[in-house]
Amino acid sequence: MDDETSVMEQPGIRIQTAVRNEPVAEAERQAITIRTANFFYGEKQVLFDIGMDIGENRVTALIGPSGCGKSTLLRCLNRMNDLIEGANLKGEVKVKGRDIYGPGVDVIEVRRRIGMVFQKSNPFPKSIYDNVVYGLRIAGQRDRRQLDEACEASLQRAALWDEVKDRLEESALSLSGGQQQRLCIARAIAVEPEILLMDEPSSALDPLAAVKIEELIYSLKDRYTIVIVTHNLQQAARVSDKTAFFWLGRLVEYGLTPQMFTNPKEKLTEDYITGRFG
């Protein structure tokens, strides 16, 4: 891991320019730290000794062939794997310094702080408005004005407001696929999470809708730490600051995205990103 940190300190990378005037410790702030994470589905081990730091307000892409464990790792970060019987994580996952698998941790609280957007958009069969404020309502927010404001702000940030502002009471299922996915993003950010996990958020969308999602991801990183799983290497190259390449449940290489794509250190990474397998 020390290796990775030194890479980040190298000058000339765009993420560095923004933080140059701040203390070095600020620049190194990590949102998530993963240490020796081993993950099992029953007897079967699917993640081996994963260790990585995920920087705050960065977009981190997890790439690799199907079944390499990248989605599993993502779902470890908000404990969605708890839902699967026999799922078991050994190791440490700290979010903002707190072990989310530690004793006495409230899973509900963890999921509230760490939003998630899924591969297939999953709006609830409710109105657009009710979808966006769902998380706030279950958190106990009843004040209509606050809900209205949060709804507008989230939809604005998800670049959907102009398209739906006159039809907030209509069913969310009347939206197009791309709009539905942006609605799911708005719904996730309405609860003001610190971290946003995205599991192939644009893989089910047409290219134009996918571009919109990418632009959105780019605009959201000022406020959120984003971890995105993607099969689309160009997408990883376009939106992410750092990229992690997984292979058979192991983290092969993790570094700054431009570097990973132009000058990978590992042969395996190079073979994958040049399309020799995958």
Place this chain on the structure above:
Amino acid sequence: MTFLCALSVVVALIPLAFILFFVLHQGVPALNWAFFTEMPRPVGETGGGMANAIVGTGILIGLAALVAVPIGVTCGVYITEFKTSRLSPAVRFAADILNGVPSIVIGVFAYAIAVLPFRRFSALAGGVALGVMMIPIIVRTTEELLALVPSSLREGALALGATRARAVATVILPAALPGIVTGVLVALARVAGETAPLLFTAFNNRFFSTSLDQPIGSLTVQIFTYAISPYEDWHRQAWAGATVLIAAVLLFSLLARAVTRRLERMHHG
């Protein structure tokens, strides 16, 4: 093959056609406004109606719904949402067994728990009997429809910080609601036509009654009583009653479809 299938359809439809034809043929001429608004007349006097029984059937199936819907839906939720529980296959099995229990036996059961302790036939006991009959239907309908709700919705709610119970109540059940409502209406239509469970629970009442702790009339029991009587006029009344019952069941089915369609439109834009 096609011919055989068509033949089977015809054979299956013949009894329905005959039943409808005979009931309507005999019942419609016997129907009049008085049948719906008037009380049964004493033997020997012609005319009168079954207002008490019509209202009684309404009250009975209302009570049945009150008994069965909360229990049935909760059980259905339990089976689908808590699959890991060792109890849920048992609940499912129990529901299937209960579905196969003859209605007269359910009547005896309701007699034992809701009549004997109070030493009195009552509408409430009849409601319990019909409700018990409805429970397995509602359990299975709820279960099937909840299973159809995509798991992505469940995950979406949980990822936003919903507890499991909250996710069920706010996302999963509402998504399955149109189907569950249909299931409930269909179950109601089915038990509305039951006679056996009422014979020694709600009993019968020749007088107009809406009190739940008193015996109450019902269309089915009234039809039964009139049909086995030796009086020509009562036979006519029984046919009219059968017509009303069939019409009511049909109406319920149509209502079920209308409600479903409406809820679905609301949900799916």
